[in-house]
Amino acid sequence: MxxxxxxxxxxxxxxxxxxxxxxxxxPRRFGALYVLEHRLRAARQAWTSFVFxxxxxxxxxxxxxxxxxxxxxxxxSGSVDGVSYLVFVAPALLTAAAFQTAxxxxxxxxxxxxxxxxxxxxxxxxxxxxxxxxxxNVLATSVRVVLNGLVYFALMALFGAVPSGWGVLSVxxxxxxxxxxxxxxxxxxxxxxxxxxxxxxxxxxxxxxxxLFSGTYFPLALMPVYLQWIGWISPLWHGTQLAxxxxxxxxxxxxxxxxHLAYLVATFVVGWQLARRIAGKRLNK
Amino acid sequence: xxxxxxTATDLVKRFGDFDAVKGISFEVAPxxxxxxxxxxxxxxxxxxxxxGAVSPRTGxxxxxxxxxxxxxxxxxxxxxxxVPQSDNLDVELPVLQNLIVYGRYFGLPRALVKQxxxxxxxxxxxxxxxxxxxxxLSGGMKxxxxxxxxxxxxxxxxxxxxxxxxLDPQARHILWDRLFRLKEQGTTLVLTTHYMDEAEQLCDRxxxxxxxxxxxxxxxxxxxxxxxxxxxxxxxxxxxRNASAAEQLAxxxxxxxxxxxxxxxxxxxxxxxxxxxxxxGLEAITSLVRRSSLEDVFLRLTGRSLIE
Ligand SMILES: Nc1ncnc2c1ncn2[C@@H]1O[C@H](COP(=O)(O)OP(=O)(O)O)[C@@H](O)[C@H]1O
Ligand SMILES: [Mg+2]
Numbered sequence: 001m002x003x004x005x006x007x008x009x010x011x012x013x014x015x016x017x018x019x020x021x022x023x024x025x026x027p028r029r030f031g032a033l034y035v036l037e038h039r040l041r042a043a044r045q046a047w048t049s050f051v052f053x054x055x056x057x058x059x060x061x062x063x064x065x066x067x068x069x070x071x072x073x074x075x076x077s078g079s080v081d082g083v084s085y086l087v088f089v090a091p092a093l094l095t096a097a098a099f100q101t102a103x104x105x106x107x108x109x110x111x112x113x114x115x116x117x118x119x120x121x122x123x124x125x126x127x128x129x130x131x132x133x134x135x136x137n138v139l140a141t142s143v144r145v146v147l148n149g150l151v152y153f154a155l156m157a158l159f160g161a162v163p164s165g166w167g168v169l170s171v172x173x174x175x176x177x178x179x180x181x182x183x184x185x186x187x188x189x190x191x192x193x194x195x196x197x198x199x200x201x202x203x204x205x206x207x208x209x210x211x212l213f214s215g216t217y218f219p220l221a222l223m224p225v226y227l228q229w230i231g232w233i234s235p236l237w238h239g240t241q242l243a244x245x246x247x248x249x250x251x252x253x254x255x256x257x258x259x260h261l262a263y264l265v266a267t268f269v270v271g272w273q274l275a276r277r278i279a280g281k282r283l284n285k
Numbered sequence: 286x287x288x289x290x291x292t293a294t295d296l297v298k299r300f301g302d303f304d305a306v307k308g309i310s311f312e313v314a315p316x317x318x319x320x321x322x323x324x325x326x327x328x329x330x331x332x333x334x335x336x337g338a339v340s341p342r343t344g345x346x347x348x349x350x351x352x353x354x355x356x357x358x359x360x361x362x363x364x365x366x367x368v369p370q371s372d373n374l375d376v377e378l379p380v381l382q383n384l385i386v387y388g389r390y391f392g393l394p395r396a397l398v399k400q401x402x403x404x405x406x407x408x409x410x411x412x413x414x415x416x417x418x419x420x421x422l423s424g425g426m427k428x429x430x431x432x433x434x435x436x437x438x439x440x441x442x443x444x445x446x447x448x449x450x451x452l453d454p455q456a457r458h459i460l461w462d463r464l465f466r467l468k469e470q471g472t473t474l475v476l477t478t479h480y481m482d483e484a485e486q487l488c489d490r491x492x493x494x495x496x497x498x499x500x501x502x503x504x505x506x507x508x509x510x511x512x513x514x515x516x517x518x519x520x521x522x523x524x525x526r527n528a529s530a531a532e533q534l535a536x537x538x539x540x541x542x543x544x545x546x547x548x549x550x551x552x553x554x555x556x557x558x559x560x561x562x563x564x565x566g567l568e569a570i571t572s573l574v575r576r577s578s579l580e581d582v583f584l585r586l587t588g589r590s591l592i593e
Pocket of ligand 1: 327
């Protein structure tokens with residue numbers, strides 16, 4: 001007796017399954033944007049904690065580093081990397097701020113969503129997939145980094161720290177910096193389950209040293225050779241050099257620019273894909 | 286029976302080398318209120334997560350609305366409302382925003398979501414809490430909000446994992462009333478519980494699960510009829526004396542169960558059984574005649590009580 005496989009479990013057959021297929025079209029396509037929307041609504045609830053750092057940090061740093069430290073350096077060696085200290089340090093402050101933002105945004109919301117207030121499980125019980133949940137968080141952080149970066153850039157221009165017309169693209173260098181570090185960080189944080197304050201360890205023993213030793217406040221070449229490798233593996237160094245190329249034309253050879261770009265993109269893609277996989281394992285045990 | 290909305294056949298879930306669900310089969314008809322009754326660790330949540338298309342099965346077949354969750358996860362989930370065992374409302378958003386944002390996950394238009402969110406707050410009796418922070422809600426309110434959230438997509442099936450565990454009696458009754466309304470409106474409910482009174486109140490039909498297996502299936506009344514007597518006499522002789530008292534009671538009623546804290550006599554006429562106890566010269570510290578419940582069914586099936 002051979003029967004056609006009309007009641008095959010795989011095959012949608014009823015009105016209900018047809019309705020399900022229709023209803024899932026939008027979440028399948030736009031799921032990550034709904035996660036982004038959630039993050040933006042949450043940000044609106046606490047907007048002061050987003051606006052004040054976005055404005056305050058650049059003003060403080062540009063004044064302290066650019067003008068304060070800058071005038072000290074002007075009295076000494078005169079210039080750094082062929083330009084005034086303000087011009088040299090401003091793009092680095094921009095990327096370092098993006099780096100810092102990414103550190104926080106890929107630690108806390110991810111840790112919260114999987115563990116402390118497990119809203120990711122709620123999203124996934126709705127039609128959103130683990131990958132979309134990660135993507136939405138990457139988008140949310142990207143939006144914040146770009147908006148902060150534009151504010152930072154406007155202030156840099158106001159301080160006269162951007163000689164090149166290509167300068168505004170340094171905001172994209174800042175975004176790449178944020179994602180390059182953020183991708184792997186997101187994957188790591190997504191894999192954490194037990195409480196052990198790894199967050200503080202990351203901020204203290206990874207983010208802090210990378211900020212200091214990535215050619216941010218002084219050229220990498222001034223560091224002892226045995227410490228320069230920190231810069232080479234640091235997304236912040238690659239991103240900062242890219243930003244410098246864009247704001248004042250730091251005069252790096254084309255191949256090195258390509259290395260910066262490739263390194264930033266590759267680390268992001270690997271980390272991001274890993275984070276999506278880990279999220280899937282975590283949410284769909 | 287109309288085409289079932291859920292069909293599970295020999296469903297298995299293994300974590301490492303531990304079988305949490307060991308081949309269970311059941312069907313749920315549209316509009317039905319179906320329960321999984323069982324103690325902690327029975328595999329209820331694990332089963333619900335498989336039905337909710339967020340946990341891949343290790344073996345067996347599963348079809349939700351005619352679709353295989355392995356392949357059609359988002360499609361199935363678009364038609365479900367899920368109340369998980371522990372609340373995962375977003376504490377960074379106030380009450381109303383929690384509903385709106387959740388509705389958006391389904392790709393529903395903002396205007397529709399807003400309108401439904403308002404109606405659902407009404408349903409959950411939380412209208413005056415629309416702008417309240419989640420942390421300022423009581424446990425019962427959070428649970429009601431989670432149920433409201435699960436209804437935002439007008440689901441075909443509502444999955445409730447232990448909807449009232451941890452709530453005080455009053456909050457439980459408010460919640461039961463809300464769920465009863467949904468049942469009356471014809472919403473398909475699938476709920477897990479380890480409270481026999483909850484199962485009796487809300488389920489048309491249920492399966493008793495223990496250690497990942499189905500022990501029995503039927504309506505609450507038919508299960509009680511099949512596995513228990515009409516009435517039960519509960520006697521407490523003091524924990525040291527229960528066992529010896531039970532020995533002297535042999536032959537009274539249809540069946541006797543000895544628990545650490547009491548002796549149960551199953552009989553169709555409880556008062557007569559109690560007289561028989563007195564006739565043997567035994568005086569209990571407390572005695573009580575009550576109707577049989579699902580608790581007794583569970584005890585009969587597993588030799589253990591549902592809670593603890
Ligand atoms: N992710 C998991 N990994 C390992 N074991 C699990 C996991 N989830 C549940 N279990 C185990 O499976 C069994 C059934 O759990 P669960 O479905 O939560 O039971 P119930 O909801 O009936 O209390 C328990 O012994 C539990 O420890
Ligand atoms: Mg459970």
